[in-house]
Amino acid sequence: MDKLHESGFTNRGVSLSPPTLRAGMVGIGMIFDETYRPLFEHRHASGGVYDPSFGLCRVELAAVASRTGVRAEAYRQNSAGKIAAFESFSGDNAVARLLEAGVDFACVATPDDRHFAGSKAVLSAGKHLLVEKPSVLSLAELDELERIAREQHVLAKIVYHKLFDPDHKKLRTLVMDGELQHVNNGYCSLLEPKSISSGQFAEWIRGRNPGTYVAVHYIKLIDFTFGGRLKSVACTGQRGLVGSADGPTWDSTQLRLVYEYADLRQAAFDIHTSWVAPDNFPGYVEQEVQFRFDNGVWNAHSRKRGVECTIEGSTPLKRKITINNHYNGTCIEPWGQRSQRGYGLEAIDRFVHELAFVEYGGPAGERSRRLDAVRNLLHNDLAADRQVVAAVQSMEAILARHAAGRPNGVVEVDHPAGGLALFTPGSKEPEILYPGRVAGAHAAGLPRGTGNT
Numbered sequence: 001m002d003k004l005h006e007s008g009f010t011n012r013g014v015s016l017s018p019p020t021l022r023a024g025m026v027g028i029g030m031i032f033d034e035t036y037r038p039l040f041e042h043r044h045a046s047g048g049v050y051d052p053s054f055g056l057c058r059v060e061l062a063a064v065a066s067r068t069g070v071r072a073e074a075y076r077q078n079s080a081g082k083i084a085a086f087e088s089f090s091g092d093n094a095v096a097r098l099l100e101a102g103v104d105f106a107c108v109a110t111p112d113d114r115h116f117a118g119s120k121a122v123l124s125a126g127k128h129l130l131v132e133k134p135s136v137l138s139l140a141e142l143d144e145l146e147r148i149a150r151e152q153h154v155l156a157k158i159v160y161h162k163l164f165d166p167d168h169k170k171l172r173t174l175v176m177d178g179e180l181q182h183v184n185n186g187y188c189s190l191l192e193p194k195s196i197s198s199g200q201f202a203e204w205i206r207g208r209n210p211g212t213y214v215a216v217h218y219i220k221l222i223d224f225t226f227g228g229r230l231k232s233v234a235c236t237g238q239r240g241l242v243g244s245a246d247g248p249t250w251d252s253t254q255l256r257l258v259y260e261y262a263d264l265r266q267a268a269f270d271i272h273t274s275w276v277a278p279d280n281f282p283g284y285v286e287q288e289v290q291f292r293f294d295n296g297v298w299n300a301h302s303r304k305r306g307v308e309c310t311i312e313g314s315t316p317l318k319r320k321i322t323i324n325n326h327y328n329g330t331c332i333e334p335w336g337q338r339s340q341r342g343y344g345l346e347a348i349d350r351f352v353h354e355l356a357f358v359e360y361g362g363p364a365g366e367r368s369r370r371l372d373a374v375r376n377l378l379h380n381d382l383a384a385d386r387q388v389v390a391a392v393q394s395m396e397a398i399l400a401r402h403a404a405g406r407p408n409g410v411v412e413v414d415h416p417a418g419g420l421a422l423f424t425p426g427s428k429e430p431e432i433l434y435p436g437r438v439a440g441a442h443a444a445g446l447p448r449g450t451g452n453t
């Protein structure tokens with residue numbers, strides 16, 4: 001169907017009535033409330049998104065799918081006037097029914113081990129996809145989604161909002177401009193409170209680990225900011241709080257990635273995560289990074305950007321002492337309006353702009369050129385997620401062997417025996433987790449300007 005004509009554009013490019021992108025939401029939990037909800041409400045109130053290339057384009061939440069539908073009903077009650085009417089589907093066929101409800105794109109924000117099924121359904125129905133991190137848990141799944149997206153001529157994009165954090169944009173800018181030269185090594189840490197593992201995620205946490213859930217933010221940051229080829233993955237962790245000391249559910253994990261750059265120099269990165277930090281911790285999450293370069297050191301602590309606020313009877317449980325006002329901060333604007341904005345919303349908004357550009361940013365006959373251009377944006381495209389998924393799949397496999405009594409495995413990436421070759425102490429032969437080659441066209445050398453390419 002010719003979207004340009006459907007949308008009311010004349011062939012002279014004059015808009016008679018703005019087109020609408022209808023959104024579907026698969027999963028309506030915490031992250032929906034923190035980022036998608038305020039974004040959809042903001043775009044409803046502001047009339048849509050605008051860019052000179054596509055004019056005004058409305059964006060409306062049209063349908064949601066969830067397990068029970070309870071939160072969707074509560075949201076419907078609370079959102080009167082803030083958003084257009086939307087349909088809610090729950091139960092076993094919820095996603096299929098959502099996809100039949102006339103949506104143009106769907107966002108998948110279910111627990112991470114359910115991303116693949118939801119995403120495959122979305123793409124197979126010919127709808128554009130925006131999936132939460134981690135995109136999927138194996139390269140085989142990634143290959144399949146990528147193939148379907150290409151066959152269906154739709155976008156498959158991932159939300160990596162930490163790339164939109166102004167501090168991380170500055171880090172990348174200094175690297176790209178060659179001011180920070182050649183990363184040598186670094187560490188990142190992200191600690192979630194116990195309430196995440198004991199409450200919010202209790203239903204699906206068995207067999208899961210906090211690394212897949214949050215280390216992936218930093219895997220992507222490292223991969224996108226410094227480029228290079230992933231060479232090896234090692235991981236260990238601790239158990240005994242969320243599950244039993246010898247079971248498959250992890251309290252905390254320590255991941256090590258080794259990258260190699262075009263000049264054959266290597267860098268190592270340690271990423272520590274947990275979801276058993278005390279609930280009375282002064283901030284929601286503890287996030288810290290340090291990257292060391294040939295000529296500099298980057299230290300960042302996102303909980304200590306400058307604000308510490310104590311309120312009797314409120315902090316640190318009801319309200320946190322260190323507030324991240326950059327992610328999805330709520331405030332009263334100087335002109336009196338209440339708003340919620342930040343990089344958590346920006347990542348979704350950017351996707352909506354990219355999608356509007358593909359569908360309405362020029363003549364229908366040039367859609368595939370626009371689609372290719374947007375696919376080449378590496379910050380969020382599924383095709384550029386190979387090394388991140390390789391790291392996640394390796395980490396999961398190493399932890400699974402550890403839980404089965406064979407700890408301290410190491411995965412060699414693009415080893416002669418296979419793309420992901422898992423070596424466990426005591427085994428002569430590696431176990432091949434993925435036979436194909438991991439490094440794709442997107443696994444670049446060092447970013448431009450680092451003086452080493």
Ligand SMILES: NC(=O)c1ccc[n+]([C@@H]2O[C@H](COP(=O)([O-])OP(=O)(O)OC[C@H]3O[C@@H](n4cnc5c(N)ncnc54)[C@H](O)[C@@H]3O)[C@@H](O)[C@H]2O)c1
Binds near residue numbers: 028112201
């Ligand atoms: N970008 C971030 O910083 C960030 C933060 C939190 C969560 N997330 C990601 O968002 C995703 C969801 O996390 P959350 O915290 O919102 O989880 P949550 O447990 O609060 O919500 C999960 C939602 O998925 C629904 N659901 C579960 N299985 C389903 C299925 N088979 N079909 C349809 N709906 C289903 C549940 O009903 C619920 O609405 C995870 O992948 C997580 O990694 C990202």
